[in-house]
Ligand SMILES: Nc1ncnc2c1ncn2[C@@H]1O[C@H](COP(=O)(O)OP(=O)(O)OP(=O)(O)O)[C@@H](O)[C@H]1O
């Protein structure tokens with residue numbers, strides 16, 4: 001199973017696994033060790049890992065991946081409503097529908113490259129959003145969002161036991177995943193680790209190498225005997241399925257689905273996560289996802305009151321001015337902060353967090369070696 | 385001599401770019417196992433001719449026949465899979481990948497065809513591909529730099545790398561568009577040696593070249609292209625003696 005993976009990859013895999021599983025302990029000091037937030041890290045990590053398989057390897061920038069996230073969520077909730085609260089069928093249904101959507105959207109969008117590809121994916125995602133928001137209301141429950149009700153048939157569950165009094169919870173063979181406890185987190189964590197492992201295999205495989213070659217010089221690929229279209233479509237569908245899986249897990253930890261999950265802002269967010277962490281690196285997307293969700297959690301919970309608390313030591317006039325200025329950047333305005341961070345990052349650290357850390361590492365090790373060692377990695381390795 | 389096996393037949397090909405007649409009634413027959421040089425002044429249509437052969441450009445008229453198969457509606461990758469590899473005038477390589485990866489990729493195309501979803505076994509376990517790639521890098525003298533990023537190579541070295549990328553496929557027909565341009569005298573000579581060596585492997589080559597030293601030391605046959613037309617065709621001696629050629633091309637070259 002681990003044949004052919006280099007020692008560094010194995011170390012990375014073990015380290016990653018340990019970190020993810022120990023998050024409830026490791027993240028205590030930064031105040032992020034509660035399940036609802038940690039499972040968000042995992043879910044968006046999966047979303048971003050998948051996105052990176054397309055964007056990081058092939059360079060095709062999709063602006064519509066939230067469509068698959070939404071499709072995954074709806075499919076999962078329908079599975080909960082119609083069949084069973086067990087999440088296994090829900091996950092498979094989500095993967096299946098996300099794959100179908102990805103095949104269709106990918107097939108059409110990949111007829112173009114560059115900005116035209118991005119626009120096509122964006123257009124498709126907006127179409128999906130509109131379908132979900134209004135046109136397909138019977139399927140999606142429109143604006144309100146799709147939710148569980150007491151009248152849902154749940155045929156499979158009904159065969160085995162009488163429905164309880166309240167709304168049931170999503171489970172994995174009895175393990176409660178939607179109660180806000182550690183069950184949901186560990187479910188997402190384990191799936192994240194599996195997803196990370198699969199992504200590593202893809203990165204190291206001939207398939208992954210072909211994708212990188214397409215990114216580097218698609219023309220050369222054609223004259224080298226490759227039909228690049230199916231390679232791109234395969235990458236597109238895989239990354240769409242990752243998004244569908246993430247959407248499914250959102251429903252598994254909180255059984256509802258709404259159209260806003262498909263909105264272009266959600267598609268844009270995963271682009272930011274991937275770039276922030278490091279495009280084309282293995283762990284970068286997960287880091288980017290976690291960082292964004294962490295800061296979102298902090299900044300969006302701030303309100304003017306908290307700011308007044310922080311700056312209460314200042315004279316009143318300055319305090320008021322400062323608070324009214326800073327209020328723009330917190331709470332609802334958190335996206336503004338995100339925008340600023342993003343601009344700074346792209347300008348000063350274009351390779352993302354992972355690249356920045358690598359550079360620091362090089363500087364650090366060089367100092368220790370006496371100052372004249374040449375950094376070994378003159379060219380960026382695709383992963384680390 | 386005349387009843388040889390024709391691998392590549394460019395039959396009465398015309399190509400216009402707007403008002404420019406880039407190829408006019410070009411007819412070219414390349415015999416199996418030979419080196420066929422195409423010479424001619426700048427803008428004569430030499431690269432365009434190769435573009436037609438690899439499916440980059442569709443001819444307005446006429447057709448290209450490779451190994452008995454007409455290449456009218458073939459995609460570039462299909463033509464490559466039939467056994468045609470090409471070195472471009474401006475090197476086309478995978479600049480972000482290592483030299484070894486650059487050469488392994490065409491080897492995969494040869495082994496696995498135009499598409500194969502192979503996502504399970506890591507690249508590092510593909511011994512056969514790696515060995516082939518290393519042998520091809522050895523051939524062009526770049527083996528010791530196999531882990532260097534290809535984009536950092538000099539122009540001449542990029543050309544040699546691209547040559548290795550073609551050689552690793554062991555194509556039936558190799559098209560070379562000025563393979564020694566930008567190379568030092570020393571590298572040019574070693575490339576000539578290399579091309580001579582692989583001649584014994586039975587690979588057919590069409591080579592476009594401005595360097596007459598290269599042309600006359602390699603070619604079995606020469607076609608001279610000027611303003612989209614073939615004005616002379618034959619053995620090196622015959623072409624050298626042809627007064628039309630002297631006027632159109634060689635004359636200015638030798639002064
Ligand atoms: N795709 C194209 N569109 C328009 N014109 C073209 C195109 N390709 C080539 N041409 C024109 O056709 C003519 C022949 O070009 P070509 O590149 O075949 O010349 P060449 O013989 O290879 O010259 P050189 O020795 O400079 O490489 C030139 O005038 C060129 O500008």
Ligand SMILES: [Mg+2]
Pocket residue numbers: 430431432473561
């Ligand atoms: Mg040319």
